[in-house]
Each structure stands twice: as structure tokens, then as C-alpha cells.
Amino acid sequence: MQRFALSNLRDFGMGKRGSEEKIIEEIEKPFNTTQPVNYAVSNIISSIVYGSRFEYTDPQFTAMVDRANENVGVAGSTSVMVYNTFPLLGPFLKIKRILVNNIVQSREQMTKLINGLQETLNLDRLVSHPQTERRDRVQEEIDRVIGGRQPVVEDRKKLPYTDAVIHETQRLANIVPLSLPHITTCDVTLNGYFIKKGTTVVPLLTSVLKDPNEWEKPNSFYPEHFLDEKGQIVKRDAFMPFSAGRRMCLGESLARMELFLFFNSLLQTYCFTTPPGVSGDDLDLKGVVGLTLNPSPHKLCANRRS
Ligand code: HEM
Numbered sequence: 001m002q003r004f005a006l007s008n009l010r011d012f013g014m015g016k017r018g019s020e021e022k023i024i025e026e027i028e029k030p031f032n033t034t035q036p037v038n039y040a041v042s043n044i045i046s047s048i049v050y051g052s053r054f055e056y057t058d059p060q061f062t063a064m065v066d067r068a069n070e071n072v073g074v075a076g077s078t079s080v081m082v083y084n085t086f087p088l089l090g091p092f093l094k095i096k097r098i099l100v101n102n103i104v105q106s107r108e109q110m111t112k113l114i115n116g117l118q119e120t121l122n123l124d125r126l127v128s129h130p131q132t133e134r135r136d137r138v139q140e141e142i143d144r145v146i147g148g149r150q151p152v153v154e155d156r157k158k159l160p161y162t163d164a165v166i167h168e169t170q171r172l173a174n175i176v177p178l179s180l181p182h183i184t185t186c187d188v189t190l191n192g193y194f195i196k197k198g199t200t201v202v203p204l205l206t207s208v209l210k211d212p213n214e215w216e217k218p219n220s221f222y223p224e225h226f227l228d229e230k231g232q233i234v235k236r237d238a239f240m241p242f243s244a245g246r247r248m249c250l251g252e253s254l255a256r257m258e259l260f261l262f263f264n265s266l267l268q269t270y271c272f273t274t275p276p277g278v279s280g281d282d283l284d285l286k287g288v289v290g291l292t293l294n295p296s297p298h299k300l301c302a303n304r305r306s
Pocket residue numbers: 175176179180181205241242243244246247248249250251252254255
């Protein structure tokens with residue numbers, strides 16, 4: 001199995017931008033964490049799909065990420081609900097033009113990128129070069145188990161508390177609360193309700209992730225939901241941020257790996273605080289609802305740990 005580690009914090013937007021001092025100076029100022037996380041995750045997918053990453057200053061890359069974000073926001077808007085109910089209104093709705101335009105532009109860009117790759121495809125090279133290659137407590141566990149070396153995926157088993165914090169974050173701050181819409185392929189009766197073949201069904205994952213019958217403290221941040229009395233991780237059937245069944249998230253393993261490595265690398269190196277004069281209670285944790293649930297605009301400071 002390929003070992004996967006964040007070789008440094010480059011993909012959190014902190015690399016290739018100048019000297020170490022400049023980077024530290026920059027990150028100690030308050031900054032919105034959304035964009036670097038978006039860029040980092042997009043770059044990982046780009047590395048897998050296109051074989052290389054982009055610089056964060058590359059307009060091709062920033063435009064691609066901006067279009068994807070705009071469509072995710074628009075897709076969950078009221079206008080789209082209106083359109084889904086009255087599709088004939090489509091030509092009069094601005095959002096439809098935005099969505100289609102973004103899709104067309106992204107498709108054109110992807111085609112160009114893929115064509116470029118096809119030109120450089122050299123099978124010999126591929127064959128001869130196979131791929132070889134409550135947070136103080138979290139930091140205490142990371143320091144004790146990992147120390148200063150880079151975290152790797154295999155560390156997860158040795159970091160049960162950290163893993164439980166990541167699980168609890170995904171439970172409470174579930175980013176895909178509505179899953180994706182599905183259509184019933186036959187007539188079904190569920191819990192006494194008849195659902196006709198061809199009905200659009202929206203599975204509300206939040207209802208399971210915060211179900212008071214399943215969770216001891218459904219609306220609190222409580223990593224112990226995922227820990228047994230010995231402090232070891234426990235699997236909970238109601239934990240389904242990636243949905244369930246045949247069409248559940250295809251990227252679950254990749255997403256879990258990224259979450260683990262990002263979280264560990266960041267907390268190993270930094271302490272995150274609110275900017276001076278801002279208290280934790282001032283932060284809006286409700287999020288912005290679109291097709292996915294995104295963080296509300298915010299600024300945090302990342303202070304390098306001594
Ligand atoms: C924390 C991160 C992620 C969460 C919480 C998440 C969650 C979900 C959910 C709830 C669905 C809907 C499943 C359903 O229809 O029942 C889904 C579908 C999907 N996800 Fe993710 N996802 C994440 C990251 C990713 C990543 C990184 C990828 C790609 C590498 C990915 C690829 C997909 C695909 C392709 C589907 C459609 C599967 C299908 O319809 O068969 N996801 N995801």
C-alpha cells in the first residue's frame with residue numbers, strides 16, 4: 001500500500017512563497033482558513049487526476065476552484081429550488097446561466113488539461129517508474145506518539161483520542177447534511193410511508209448524526225461518543241457523514257486520509273486561536289448552507305508551537 005504523508009505544509013498554502021520567517025510572520029496574522037483548505041484539497045485531487053499540483057497564484061487553478069465553489073453555493077440556493085419545481089422558468093433565471101457557464105468553462109479547461117497530458121503520456125516511463133512512493137489533549141497525544149516526525153496514515157490506530165476528535169467534528173459539523181438527492185427505482189413502503197417509483201428522495205444525514213436516540217450529547221462537541229472506557233475508538237452505526245448503501249461517498253478513504261494528515265500536521269505545528277479581541281463565542285459556527293455546509297466567513301490565527 002502506498003504510504004501517504006503530507007511532506008510539509010506546502011499544500012496548506014504555506015510553501016514556495018518566500019523565506020521561513022516570512023511564512024511565520026504571515027500565518028501569525030489572522031486569516032480566513034477556508035481558502036487554503038479549499039486549495040489544498042483541490043490540489044490533492046489535481047495531483048491524482050493530472051499528475052501534478054498547481055501554484056496557488058495560478059489563475060487557471062484559482063478560477064477552477066472559484067467556479068466549483070460558486071456552483072456548490074448556487075446549487076443549494078432558493079432559486080434552484082424554484083427552478084426544480086418550475087423548470088420552465090430556467091431561461092429567466094440568472095443562476096441557471098451561472099451554473100451552466102461554470103460547467104462549460106470547467107469542462108473546456110479539463111479537456112485542455114487532459115489533452116495536454118495525453119501528449120506527454122509515455123508508457124515506458126510509467127512502467128519503469130512505478131509509483132514508489134478539546135485540543136490540548138490532541139496535541140499531547142500527537143507529541144507523545146508522533147513527536148516531531150511527519151504523521152503517516154498508519155499512526156491513526158495509535159491516536160485514538162485524535163481520531164475521536166476528527167469523528168466528532170465530522171458528526172457535529174457535517175459538511176453534506178442533505179447527502180445527494182436520489183430517485184426511487186420502484187415503489188417502496190418505509191416506516192409505513194408509501195413512496196412511489198420515480199420520487200426524488202433527499203436523505204437528511206443530519207437527522208441521524210444528531211439523533212438523540214443514538215448520541216449521548218447530540219448537540220455538544222463530545223469526542224467520547226467515539227471512545228470506549230479504555231479510551232479506544234468505537235464504531236458507531238449512526239456515524240454516516242459519507243451516507244450509506246451502494247451509492248455512498250466514493251471518496252471516503254481519501255477524505256478520511258486527508259482529514260487525518262491535515263489535522264495532525266497542523267496541530268503538531270500550530271496552535272489555532274481567535275484574533276486578538278475576538279472570543280470563541282463571537283465565532284459563527286452555524287455555517288453557510290449550499291449544496292454543502294461551508295464555514296461562515298471567519299479569521300483565525302495560527303501560532304507556531306514552541
Ligand atoms: C469529508 C469529506 C467528504 C464527505 C463528508 C462526503 C460525503 C458524501 C456524501 C454524503 C455523498 C452522497 C452519498 C449518497 O448519495 O448516498 C457523497 C457522494 C460522493 N462523493 Fe463524497 N464526501 C467527501 C469527500 C469526497 C472526496 C474527497 C471525493 C473524491 C475523491 C468524493 C467523491 C464522491 C463521489 C464520486 C460521490 C458520488 C457517489 C455515487 O453517487 O455513487 N467525496 N459524498
